[in-house]
Amino acid sequence: KTIFPPEGRHWSILEEKFLALVAEGKVFFGKNGESQPGLIRYLSEVEGLVPWTWWPHEEVGHTDESKKEIQQLFGKSAAFDTPKPERLIKRVLEIATNPGDLVLDSFAGSGTTGAVAHKMGRRWIMVELGDHARTLVAPRLQGVIDNEDRGGVTEATAWKGGGGYRYFRLAPSLLEYDKWGREVVSKAYNSAMLAEALCKLEGFTYAPSETEYWNHGHSTEHDYLYVTTQTLTHEQLRDLSEQVGEGRTLLVMCAAYRGDARSLPNLTVKKIPDHVRDRCEWGRDDYSLEISALPMAAEPKPDDVDLFGAPAK
Known part of the structure; x- marks a missing residue:
């Protein structure tokens, strides 16, 4: 008896491999031996099983x-x-x-x-x-x-205790509005909290120096960050540049500044409210994950389905 693939389908494996599977007893031709061939897969050859959709309380509580x-x-x-x-x-x-x-x-x-x-x-x-x-x-x-929880699935998982965790508390909003509707640094932040928050935001390690007032943190051995709520003059910026010196850089985050900081090559100056606002998302009601562009699942291998592949192109 000659068996052809269904309309719109084609053979998914070479004849040599098909004959080898037949010889290994891995092809099933139905109860009467004349049906469309199907690939036999044993439990030991698969990675897992499709889970049942009915879970009785005897099994899952x-x-x-x-x-x-x-x-x-x-x-x-x-x-x-x-x-x-x-x-x-x-x-x-x-x-x-x-x-x-x-x-x-x-x-x-x-x-x-x-x-x-x-x-x-x-x-x-x-x-x-x-x-x-x-x-x-x-x-x-x-x-x-601490292995003090002896209930639940402790016995089923053979749990004996160990490990650890970190507990984090969400900080208050860094910015708030004043009575004129302007964005300002929240009163909940003192100078140390503000410096630590901006170090985190900019990717710096918060490590305030005991000898250099302008050194609140570092990203490398030569790159530092200074945070202040003051308005800095050009003279103050120039003084900072001289203290930082050659071979080091300083990111200055301040409320405002006067003058042209571009003349000071080892300084980068940013305004706190504006820069924080640009780095964060504000005023949104929906932060849902965008899933429309997720990658499609890979096509299954021929042996994972049956002996007929996708429609021929």
């Missing part, structure tokens, strides 16, 4: 289980409204990640995602605006690290 996990950690007074069972998050991470991958949870809640990711050997970032970031999430992760 339920809301009551997750609430008991939280109560076991923090007591009934710290019960969270919508916790997820650790077994559910474990299933998700098993499907979507590998050990060492980075997991982002932008709405940390009670910290379940980070706790499970940590136990499974994944790195994690959690973001939470509520005060329970301090009262629930941080203590929960510390318990995982």
Whole structure:
């Protein structure tokens, strides 16, 4: 019997390889031996399986289980409204990640995602605006690290403790409006906070010198940054240039300046409000990720589908 590819399709492998697959018993011609050939793939030859879309609570837990996990950690007074069972998050991470991958949870809640990711050997970032970031999430992760959390998926992952994390707090806005509607540096920032914030913004290491008042940070051994809310005159800029000297550069960030700084080759002068505004995004209601230009998935290899390839061109 002669079998041809379906209309619009073509053979995806050479005859020699096809005959070799037949000889290896990896081609199936149907129950009667006369159907369209299909490639046989064994579980040992594939990287994974398509996950089932039905997850019974016997496998991934339920809301009551997750609430008991939280109560076991923090007591009934710290019960969270919508916790997820650790077994559910474990299933998700098993499907979507590998050990060492980075997991982002932008709405940390009670910290379940980070706790499970940590136990499974994944790195994690959690973001939470509520005060329970301090009262629930941080203590929960510390318990995982100290191996004091014996519930959830601890036993299933053979977790024994270890690791660590960093806790960051979002700083107040650097700029605010004065009564005339002008952008000015926020009153929440003192001089040291302002210098540190601008070092971060400009990619400098904040390391104020004890001997050079103008040295608030550095990016290299020869490049420095100076932050001031004053208006600098040309004479002050020239004095700064002389103190910096040859072989070094200084980025000066000030409220305003007078004169032509271009005559001072070792100085770069920028105005604080204007430069900060240009470097940041302001007044937006939507910071959604633009996904319209994401790359398309790669075409599957012929052996990954069947013995017929895409339509011939």
